[in-house]
Amino acid sequence: MRPSARPLLAAAVVAADTAILAAARPNGLPAWALGAFALAATLIVAAERRGPLAAFGATVLLLSPVTGAGFALLLWTGYRAGHAITSRATAARTVGIAAGGLAAQAAAHGIAPRTLLFLAWFELVFVVLPLLSGRYLAQHRRLVETLLQERRLLAERERLRERLRIARDMHDSLGRRLSLVSIQAAALEVSDRLPPRERETTRQLAAAAREAMAELHELVGALRSGETTFGPEAIERLVGDFRAAAVEVAFRREGTPVELPDATWEAAYRVVEEGLTNAAKHAPGRPVTVRMAWERDALLLTIVNPAGPPAAGRPGGGHGLAGLRERARAVGGFVDHGPVAEGFRLLAMLPAAPAAPRPPAPAAARRLWLAAATGVLAFGVLPASLLLGGR
Incomplete structure (x- = not known):
């Protein structure tokens, strides 16, 4: 999620749950009750960034059973809690919170068979599915990062191998030829048969050859060390x-x-x-x-x-x-x-x-299908279960 879009999404979640709570009460609610709910939802949203599991527990165990609302907040905090599962201990705490939420909902709405069926659907759509979605996408992201890191390591190893090959070739072929040029130039430099002008030119040539040899050795050393x-x-x-x-x-x-x-x-x-x-x-x-x-x-x-x-x-x-x-x-x-x-x-x-x-195309397609399935279950299956439960 982009940081610039997070405040807008958070405001939309709080506004949607507040509107759902107001519409669910035919006789209306006092303004202070709606304000208290909006404030509690805002505090949970603010706390979710530092403590996803705590925000998920506050929504599942307190806000949703007491008010009978918080649907969008359940989806959000459940998804973020699934993202935050990194160990078995965290997974066990998350499962415990989800089970406690089901018990709290049963205590608030009764334990009639039809009510329990509705609560099971509610738990599946608004608690279990967001948790699994967040967990799956977090694992997928970590897997992609691991694969990219391995790819970078393999590329670096091949690069170092190529550097060593180039260093060997330069030392064996170019180094030998430069050594011969340097030796021949040094021999001409100490010769007494050259006129002064040609001797000075030969001296410059010998110095250039020695500098080239020194630079070649430095370059070969850098290639071998990788620095x-x-x-x-x-x-x-x-x-x-x-x-x-x-x-x-x-x-x-x-x-x-x-x-x-x-x-x-x-x-x-x-x-x-x-x-x-x-x-x-x-x-x-x-x-x-x-x-x-x-x-x-x-x-x-x-x-x-x-x-x-x-x-x-x-x-x-x-x-x-x-x-x-x-x-x-x-x-x-x-x-x-x-x-x-x-x-x-x-x-x-x-x-x-x-x-x-960019992430591979199949991964993006899987994310799209997962988001579509979540939307269908959240806004299709649950209303159908409400209608069946109301008969």
Whole structure:
């Protein structure tokens, strides 16, 4: 039940039971009696949120037997009490309250056979059925939550397994090749046969190779440990690294930051990394603008550079943008790219939290059928039993 609809429903329950009580007395009731009933019903409704079982007991054992009304309140408190059953002890107390309510109704209306039949129907429709409905839906909700949690755990296990596989492949293949490049560059660096200009270039190449090896080892370690260091600070450090590499980057932050899951921060980091890499590769020496704008429930990333990436099929075209789309889709967002007036734009929308999964369609159908059966029994079977009992 949505919190905004709860006060309206509570007011409707109290008003309906008060109107039923007034209509059930042909000679009418004094205003103070109706007011006292409405006040008692309101107090029970207010207490139900903290103590569903206590509110159910007050309705079944006191309000309904004394006044002969409280039908809507019985349905509500019975349903909420069924929702609150979480152990055998709670179930035993609930059954005891329901049995006590039947005894209280019998004491108030007599024990004639026809009266007992009516009371049995009354107990079934207004006490037992709401309890079973609340209990069933609560169990169903907990079962769905458990299944979703297991699904998340399985997905996390597969993700960790894939990270380990990627870490092994990177260490065995890319690590070996970078090691060879680093060794060859170091050998050229100490050689006396190179002119000073080429020696300086070789020194820079060897330093870059060693830095690449260090970053690769750090990345492999992060993949193996499962720990992520992505976040706004990591993105700012990434921008600083590109600036240090002589890339002119303008970085803008707008809006109030919101919480993002770790996977979303990783996707944001990769978007900025890919955008700056493409800009440095395809528009060297040109300024790049990175805009990180916070919306109420999302992060918008925009990277604009004066020239676009190479056309599909040309040498140098990779799979970075396709990989970004997959990353963004995995966290519930999307990535778009294409030419704009300023040049080429890479845009990513990453939500603050993944969308809540909808309950399966069969579960919703079962809820609908259960609500329909409750309505038929409450407003069809009981009036029929009243007519039969009145003959």
